Structures are given as structure tokens and as C-alpha cells.
Amino acid sequence: MDSRSDAEVIGRSLDEPEAFGLIYDRHAATVLRFLGRRVGAEVAEGLVGELFRIAFERRKTFDASRASALPWLYGIGSNLLLKHRRGEARRLRASARMAAADEAADRRASAAALDARLLFPRVADAIEALPDGEREALLLFAWEDLSYQSVAEALELPIGTVRSRLNRARAHLRELLEPKRENRVRSR
Amino acid sequence: MKPVDLARKLRREAAFEPAALDRGKAVLMAAIRQEVQPMRRPTIVPQASV
Numbered sequence: 656m657d658s659r660s661d662a663e664v665i666g667r668s669l670d671e672p673e674a675f676g677l678i679y680d681r682h683a684a685t686v687l688r689f690l691g692r693r694v695g696a697e698v699a700e701g702l703v704g705e706l707f708r709i710a711f712e713r714r715k716t717f718d719a720s721r722a723s724a725l726p727w728l729y730g731i732g733s734n735l736l737l738k739h740r741r742g743e744a745r746r747l748r749a750s751a752r753m754a755a756a757d758e759a760a761d762r763r764a765s766a767a768a769l770d771a772r773l774l775f776p777r778v779a780d781a782i783e784a785l786p787d788g789e790r791e792a793l794l795l796f797a798w799e800d801l802s803y804q805s806v807a808e809a810l811e812l813p814i815g816t817v818r819s820r821l822n823r824a825r826a827h828l829r830e831l832l833e834p835k836r837e838n839r840v841r842s843r
Numbered sequence: 844m845k846p847v848d849l850a851r852k853l854r855r856e857a858a859f860e861p862a863a864l865d866r867g868k869a870v871l872m873a874a875i876r877q878e879v880q881p882m883r884r885p886t887i888v889p890q891a892s893v
Binding site for chain 1: 869872875878879
């Protein structure tokens with residue numbers, strides 16, 4: 656196994672372009688799953704090669720102080736996905752329907768299943784309604800399990816900005832998911 | 844449940860064919876070849892006139 660860091664491999668690829676193939680071998684499956692979660696397998700399969708082609712062409716801009724190229728690749732992927740917003744919205748709603756069906760299949764939790772059927776489509780709509788920057792930070796954090804630092808690297812933002820975007824996203828989601836205060840007062 | 848945990852629950856793994864990775868790599872390798880070819884063009888040495 657090649658023990659060189661991604662930064663070393665990318666550095667080498669400046670003189671020996673073929674070396675960049677190793678970056679693909681290391682990360683393409685992860686990146687393909689990331690794209691697939693967002694836009695579905697079919698579109699993702701068409702995008703993965705495009706994403707790595709862009710990464711290859713921009714490899715001079717890779718920050719060599721970062722050992723892993725994965726956050727950088729997520730960042731390129733996030734930009735590519737902006738062109739596929741409609742497909743992403745469909746995928747999110749489909750995920751919500753499937754997640755609700757999974758909960759409903761669990762008979763032990765019938766009350767929870769009912770809640771899930773009602774709640775998950777609203778969560779999908781709420782995520783969809785977030786501003787682009789907040790949605791992207793939230794999905795990288797919650798779906799890709801990236802740390803604050805990696806989300807910051809992916810989106811090329813200071814870590815403080817990522818924290819505030821995530822806080823705003825959480826607040827927006829809470830606002831969109833909770834019944835309006837006056838409704839709650841009225842229903843008492 | 845916190846909003847972020849709800850978002851996590853909507854995470855879905857998309858299944859893909861293994862061949863999809865090969866097709867993606869072919870796109871990358873084509874870009875690499877395009878860059879390599881001009882770099883390795885043989886140097887033309889002018890021949891001495893007879």
C-alpha cells in the first residue's frame with residue numbers, strides 16, 4: 656500500500672500527472688456515495704468522473720498543508736451539485752418517504768411511526784428551504800459526518816463561519832419544524 | 844430529537860454499480876492523457892543540411 660499522503664501524491668502529480676490516478680483510487684467510492692445520496696446513483700455516476708477531472712485540472716490550487724484531499728473533493732462536489740438542485744430536491748423527498756416507511760415497518764413503534772410519516776417529509780421540505788450555504792454545511796456535517804474543520808476546508812470558509820451557518824441552519828430547521836407559537840397557545 | 848439528528852435520519856446510501864467507478868476513472872485518465880501528450884512531444888532536432 657502506498658503510504659504517501661494525498662498532499663504528497665498531488666504534489667508529485669504536478670510533474671507526473673498519472674500519479675493523480677491514485678487520488679481517484681483512494682476517494683472515488685466515497686465521493687460517488689456522497690453524490691449518490693444527493694442526486695441519486697444514475698446522475699452521480701455521470702458526475703464522479705467530471706468531479707475528478709475538475710480536481711485534476713485544479714490540483715495546483717490544492718493546499719499542501721492538508722494531508723487529506725477528501726474535504727477538497729467534497730467542496731468541488733458541492734459546487735457541481737448546485738447545478739442539480741431540482742434532482743436533489745426529488746432525492747431528498749424520496750429519502751424522507753423511505754425513512755418514514757422504515758419507521759412504519761417497525762411495529763413496536765407505532766406512535767413513533769405515525770410521527771415519522773408526518774415529520775420526515777417536513778424535515779425534507781425544511782432542509783430544501785434552507786439557503787444554499789446553510790443547506791450545504793448541514794448536509795456535509797449531518798450526512799457526510801464531516802467535522803467542523805473538514806466542512807470549513809470543503810467550503811473554503813473560516814471555521815467560525817461554518818459554526819454560525821450550522822447554528823443558523825439548526826435554528827431555521829427548528830423554526831420550520833415546530834408548530835407556530837400562536838397555534839400551540841391556541842391548542843392548549 | 845434535535846433537528847440535525849432528524850436530518851441524519853434521512854441519510855440514504857445510494858447503491859451504484861462497480862463499473863461506475865471504472866467509467867469515472869476513464870474520464871479522469873482521458874484528461875490526464877490530454878495533459879501528458881503535449882508535455883511529452885518529441886523534440887524536433889534540426890538536421891544538418893547536406
